[in-house]
Amino acid sequence: MTGQAFVTLATNDSYAKGAMVLGVCLRNHETSRNLAVLIGDDVSQPCRSVLSQIFDEVCEVSVLDSGDAARLAMMKRPELGVTFTKLHCWSLTHYSKCVFMDADTLVLCNIDELFEREELSAAPDPGWPDCFNTGVFVFQPSKETYSRLLNACKEHGSFDGGDQGVLNSYFSDWATADIAKHLPFIYNLSSVSIYTYLPAFRHFGRSAKVIHFLGEKKPWDYEHVGDDDGEDEECSSESEQCRSSSQYPDYVQQWWSVFKSSVLPLLPEEHAHPLSDTPSVEQESVYVEAARMEECVHLPAPQTSSQDRKQKWEQGDADYLGEDSFTHIERKLDSFLK
Numbered sequence: 001m002t003g004q005a006f007v008t009l010a011t012n013d014s015y016a017k018g019a020m021v022l023g024v025c026l027r028n029h030e031t032s033r034n035l036a037v038l039i040g041d042d043v044s045q046p047c048r049s050v051l052s053q054i055f056d057e058v059c060e061v062s063v064l065d066s067g068d069a070a071r072l073a074m075m076k077r078p079e080l081g082v083t084f085t086k087l088h089c090w091s092l093t094h095y096s097k098c099v100f101m102d103a104d105t106l107v108l109c110n111i112d113e114l115f116e117r118e119e120l121s122a123a124p125d126p127g128w129p130d131c132f133n134t135g136v137f138v139f140q141p142s143k144e145t146y147s148r149l150l151n152a153c154k155e156h157g158s159f160d161g162g163d164q165g166v167l168n169s170y171f172s173d174w175a176t177a178d179i180a181k182h183l184p185f186i187y188n189l190s191s192v193s194i195y196t197y198l199p200a201f202r203h204f205g206r207s208a209k210v211i212h213f214l215g216e217k218k219p220w221d222y223e224h225v226g227d228d229d230g231e232d233e234e235c236s237s238e239s240e241q242c243r244s245s246s247q248y249p250d251y252v253q254q255w256w257s258v259f260k261s262s263v264l265p266l267l268p269e270e271h272a273h274p275l276s277d278t279p280s281v282e283q284e285s286v287y288v289e290a291a292r293m294e295e296c297v298h299l300p301a302p303q304t305s306s307q308d309r310k311q312k313w314e315q316g317d318a319d320y321l322g323e324d325s326f327t328h329i330e331r332k333l334d335s336f337l338k
């Protein structure tokens with residue numbers, strides 16, 4: 001299914017971290033589709049390099065340099081900069097169908113079934129349910145649609161100042177035309193709704209497939225979320241979310257655990273990886289596999305010197321269930337982070 005892809009967007013290094021976790025989650029849940037990320041000018045070289053290890057395609061979108069209709073539209077509506085970058089996903093015409101996902105979403109299971117839906121499928125926006133939310137949507141790349149969207153943008157702007165306004169105006173029959181284009185709320189479960197409609201979360205929350213971190217503070221904005229001991233370091237403040245965090249699945253912590261196990265080791269900082277200088281994505285997925293296995297089997301760690309261990313690791317002979325097990329690596333990472 002290389003003709004289809006999940007697509008996300010990273011405008012800067014913060015959102016790039018979100019994109020990395022999203023990409024890793026889609027891979028861990030064994031998607032059969034390609035992964036593509038659109039990046040803006042502000043994404044640094046180290047982040048680009050990590051993205052290229054996770055995604056099949058890293059597509060730089062430099063709207064102002066593009067010299068095409070997008071540039072002209074952008075000059076007329078400079079306030080819609082990020083929106084133009086996002087609309088660029090319609091120009092990925094080497095794919096027949098795509099699912100766009102915001103970089104601030106967390107995927108909890110395989111969601112390839114979304115590709116059975118047609119353009120434009122999306123979930124209702126909790127704030128105004130006759131509008132769709134543009135955090136997750138199914139679309140069909142097309143030069144024609146792309147240029148119509150750019151024109152619509154240029155002529156009418158956006159009623160909410162962003163891509164959601166533009167797309168809801170363009171696909172204006174979404175609310176009434178075809179119920180099959182309404183994605184269930186479980187594909188865009190807002191972390192906020194857990195708290196605002198708790199009975200519904202108790203009833204449906206178990207089937208959540210995608211968590212969308214709304215609001216200004218994103219998972220990557222927390223310093224580091226403690227795990228084993230159940231303490232939440234972000235909870236030094238008295239926020240509502242913090243006080244109740246122990247009662248609900250901690251999706252922020254889940255995000256961090258993916259970030260630490262599968263993204264941090266790919267980052268080039270020397271201290272980011274305790275054992276190997278050039279870890280590959282394959283190695284990382286083995287880490288995750290080893291962690292899963294470790295839940296079932298617990299073997300005593302063999303006594304090897306640190307130098308021997310490093311050598312064995314570099315020869316590809318890692319002791320995934322013992323000394324090199326995921327929990328040991330994680331503990332090491334934690335000690336670096338603290």
Ligand SMILES: *[C@@H]1O[C@H](CO)[C@@H](O)[C@H](O)[C@H]1NC(C)=O
Pocket residue numbers: 011012014015082
């Ligand atoms: C990164 O980009 C996002 C989305 O475009 C924006 O909301 C955010 O403020 C940016 N963050 C930084 C640190 O520039």
Ligand SMILES: *[C@H]1O[C@H](CO)[C@@H](O)[C@H](O)[C@H]1NC(C)=O
Pocket residue numbers: 123124125126127133135185188189190191192212214
């Ligand atoms: C999806 O993302 C955020 C969460 O509320 C929001 O703005 C939007 O309304 C959500 N749509 C849903 C949950 O369908």
Ligand SMILES: [Mn+2]
Pocket residue numbers: 102103104135212213214
């Ligand atoms: Mn979002």
